[in-house]
Amino acid sequence: MVSFFRRFADDVRRRRYLDAYAAGFVAFAMAAVTIFVDTLGDELRWAAALAGIGITVLRLTSPENRAAATRGASVGDRSVFDDNPLAERLKTAREVCVFAPSAVNVLSEQYSETLRRDVLGRRQGRVRVIVLDPAERAAVSLAVRQLDESLDYQRSDLRADLGSVVEELRRMSEWDVEGNFEFGFLPYNPGFSLLALNPNSSDGVVLVELHGFHNESTAKRMHVEFTRGSDPYWYEYWCHQFERMWSRSRVPRTEAEDVEVTEEPRP
Structure with missing residues (x-):
C-alpha cells in the first residue's frame, strides 16, 4: 500500500494517468457508498462503470502503449x-x-x-x-x-x-x-x-x-x-x-x- 501511494504521488507530480486515477477513485467511492446505502440509481452506476471501461480502452490503445506492446x-x-x-x-x-x-x-x-x-x-x-x-x-x-x-x-x-x-x-x-x-x-x-x-x-x-x-x-x-x-x-x-x-x-x-x-x- 505504501508503494502505491508513493507511485500515486509521483504520477500526480508528473501529471501522469490523472484520468485513470480519477475514474478509479470515483468507482471505489461508489462501491463504498453502495455497501452502506443502497440508494444510488442504476444510471449513475452504469455511467461510472462505462467511464472506467472507456478510459481503460483508451489507455490500452494509446500510441505509447501500442509501442510497448509491439516492441x-x-x-x-x-x-x-x-x-x-x-x-x-x-x-x-x-x-x-x-x-x-x-x-x-x-x-x-x-x-x-x-x-x-x-x-x-x-x-x-x-x-x-x-x-x-x-x-x-x-x-x-x-x-x-x-x-x-x-x-x-x-x-x-x-x-x-x-x-x-x-x-x-x-x-x-x-x-x-x-x-x-x-x-x-x-x-x-x-x-x-x-x-x-x-x-x-x-x-x-x-x-x-x-x-x-x-x-x-x-x-x-x-x-x-x-x-x-x-x-x-x-x-x-x-x-x-x-x-x-x-x-x-x-x-x-x-x-x-x-x-x-x-x-x-x-x-
Missing part, C-alpha cells in the same frame, strides 16, 4: 537516428538533457541552432548539458584512451572537441532567449552518453549510447532508446542517472578559474 526498447547503432532524425525530435522538445564526454555531436551548428530557436525559444524551454570536466586532466586522459585510442578508425580528438564545446557552451549561456540554459562539468566518464527529451512527460524519450571497450568507429557504438511506455523501469532509471550526474556536476566559473579548480558540486 521493447529500441537497440541499434547510431543509424537509429535515420528513421527519426534528432533535428526533428528537437523541434518539438520542451526539455533537453544531455551528457556526453564532449557532446560535440549534439552541439553541432545545426543542433545548436535548433535548440536556440525551438527549445530555448519557448518560455518553458529548458536545456541542460553536462560534459567532462576539462580541469580533471587525469580523467580526460583516460577518456582519450577509452574513446579515441580504442577506435579502429578515429576521426576526432576528444581534447580538441572538449575545448571547443566548452567555449560553445559559454556562448550559449549568454544567449538572450526565453528559456533556461545551464551546463556543468562531470569529474569522470561513466562509460555512456545520454540524451533525454521531455524526460518528465508522457511523450519522453531517453537515448543511451554505451561506449564499450573497443569499436570500429564512434557510429558503431550500441544505442538504446527508451520510452516511458516501452520500459518504464529503465526509462526512470536513466532519467535518475542524469539527475544524479547533474547534482554532482561542477558549476562552471570563469574560463581562467577552470584551469586550476577541481570539482565543486552543485548546492
Whole structure:
C-alpha cells in the first residue's frame, strides 16, 4: 500500500494517468457508498462503470502503449537516428538533457541552432548539458584512451572537441532567449552518453549510447532508446542517472578559474 501511494504521488507530480486515477477513485467511492446505502440509481452506476471501461480502452490503445506492446526498447547503432532524425525530435522538445564526454555531436551548428530557436525559444524551454570536466586532466586522459585510442578508425580528438564545446557552451549561456540554459562539468566518464527529451512527460524519450571497450568507429557504438511506455523501469532509471550526474556536476566559473579548480558540486 505504501508503494502505491508513493507511485500515486509521483504520477500526480508528473501529471501522469490523472484520468485513470480519477475514474478509479470515483468507482471505489461508489462501491463504498453502495455497501452502506443502497440508494444510488442504476444510471449513475452504469455511467461510472462505462467511464472506467472507456478510459481503460483508451489507455490500452494509446500510441505509447501500442509501442510497448509491439516492441521493447529500441537497440541499434547510431543509424537509429535515420528513421527519426534528432533535428526533428528537437523541434518539438520542451526539455533537453544531455551528457556526453564532449557532446560535440549534439552541439553541432545545426543542433545548436535548433535548440536556440525551438527549445530555448519557448518560455518553458529548458536545456541542460553536462560534459567532462576539462580541469580533471587525469580523467580526460583516460577518456582519450577509452574513446579515441580504442577506435579502429578515429576521426576526432576528444581534447580538441572538449575545448571547443566548452567555449560553445559559454556562448550559449549568454544567449538572450526565453528559456533556461545551464551546463556543468562531470569529474569522470561513466562509460555512456545520454540524451533525454521531455524526460518528465508522457511523450519522453531517453537515448543511451554505451561506449564499450573497443569499436570500429564512434557510429558503431550500441544505442538504446527508451520510452516511458516501452520500459518504464529503465526509462526512470536513466532519467535518475542524469539527475544524479547533474547534482554532482561542477558549476562552471570563469574560463581562467577552470584551469586550476577541481570539482565543486552543485548546492
